[in-house]
Amino acid sequence: MTGTAAIEAAALGKRFGRRGGWALRDCAFRLPAGRVCAVVGPNGAGKSTLLTLAAGLLAPTEGAISVLGTVPGAARERVAYVAQDKPLYPQLSVAETLRMGADLNTDRWDASVAQRIVDDGDLNPKSRIRTLSGGQCTRVALALALAKRPELLLLDEPMADLDPLARHEMMGLLMAQAAESGTTIVMSSHVVAELEDSCDHLLLIGGGRVRLAGEIDELLAAHVHVSAPAHAVLAPHTVVESRTTGRQLSALVRPSSTLDTDWRTSTPSLEELVLSYLRNPEAGTAPAAKTEETAV
Numbered sequence: 001m002t003g004t005a006a007i008e009a010a011a012l013g014k015r016f017g018r019r020g021g022w023a024l025r026d027c028a029f030r031l032p033a034g035r036v037c038a039v040v041g042p043n044g045a046g047k048s049t050l051l052t053l054a055a056g057l058l059a060p061t062e063g064a065i066s067v068l069g070t071v072p073g074a075a076r077e078r079v080a081y082v083a084q085d086k087p088l089y090p091q092l093s094v095a096e097t098l099r100m101g102a103d104l105n106t107d108r109w110d111a112s113v114a115q116r117i118v119d120d121g122d123l124n125p126k127s128r129i130r131t132l133s134g135g136q137c138t139r140v141a142l143a144l145a146l147a148k149r150p151e152l153l154l155l156d157e158p159m160a161d162l163d164p165l166a167r168h169e170m171m172g173l174l175m176a177q178a179a180e181s182g183t184t185i186v187m188s189s190h191v192v193a194e195l196e197d198s199c200d201h202l203l204l205i206g207g208g209r210v211r212l213a214g215e216i217d218e219l220l221a222a223h224v225h226v227s228a229p230a231h232a233v234l235a236p237h238t239v240v241e242s243r244t245t246g247r248q249l250s251a252l253v254r255p256s257s258t259l260d261t262d263w264r265t266s267t268p269s270l271e272e273l274v275l276s277y278l279r280n281p282e283a284g285t286a287p288a289a290k291t292e293e294t295a296v
């Protein structure tokens with residue numbers, strides 16, 4: 001395999017406490033550098049745990065994870081991580097927070113980037129962090145992360161508390177950063193539709209395991225949405241999800257050979273693909289059971 005990996009995991013597992021359950025287990029994937037990667041999965045799937053391991057703030061219980069070609073702890077200067085709860089010092093002002101960012105990252109800091117992000121949100125530099133709204137804190141956290149000019153940017157649900165305009169603006173900023181500086185961006189989100197236009201790589205996690213990973217174009221091309229008569233036999237194709245409504249069978253399959261030419265087919269959207277996998281936790285790992293659905 002060519003090119004540097006931004007993140008590479010092998011048999012990666014994380015368990016909290018000796019008797020706790022596994023938050024992640026047996027995860028293996030390779031994220032090439034320069035990608036914008038969406039990390040999706042249901043609540044409790046292990047997304048935050050994975051990002052925290054990549055940030056070097058947690059150690060694996062088993063297996064290994066490497067970041068930018070080294071162990072996460074050694075890559076910290078080149079990595080920026082915005083955690084879900086956006087930890088900032090509440091007693092500092094916005095200006096003091098940015099100054100602290102500059103002091104901690106003297107070699108990499110781009111003050112103009114930080115200032116622009118804060119100014120675009122009309123934030124008063126003198127405002128204390130504790131007086132800011134959740135969305136305003138997110139803006140400051142993203143300003144800190146982007147001004148560090150990281151090679152790898154890890155974002156845990158970065159847009160969750162931003163208003164629609166701010167989401168749009170922030171997504172634009174992130175995409176510009178990726179295009180201009182080649183920054184690898186890994187962001188978890190529950191809003192899959194929002195990721196379709198911006199991400200080129202997908203990591204779908206469920207139950208602590210990697211369910212689907214790869215370039216989004218390739219994953220979409222490898223799946224087909226099929227409409228066929230109810231009696232159609234989907235084998236030998238891998239069925240992610242199938243539903244029968246009256247005389248109609250509709251399914252998302254991963255074809256293993258040419259599909260029946262009588263079937264109507266279309267390429268799924270990223271949202272359809274992700275939702276199908278989320279609704280069917282066993283999909284891809286064993287033949288999916290056919291579900292009957294009554295017409296409503």
Ligand SMILES: Nc1ncnc2c1ncn2[C@@H]1O[C@H](COP(=O)(O)OP(=O)(O)OP(=O)(O)O)[C@@H](O)[C@H]1O
Nearest residue numbers: 016020022023041042043044045046047048049050
């Ligand atoms: N510090 C911790 N101590 C104990 N268990 C933890 C800890 N952090 C996470 N877990 C457990 O690990 C599992 C994965 O949690 P994680 O936060 O990584 O999921 P997630 O996919 O980010 O979820 P969400 O979408 O709700 O943010 C969950 O079962 C959670 O309860």
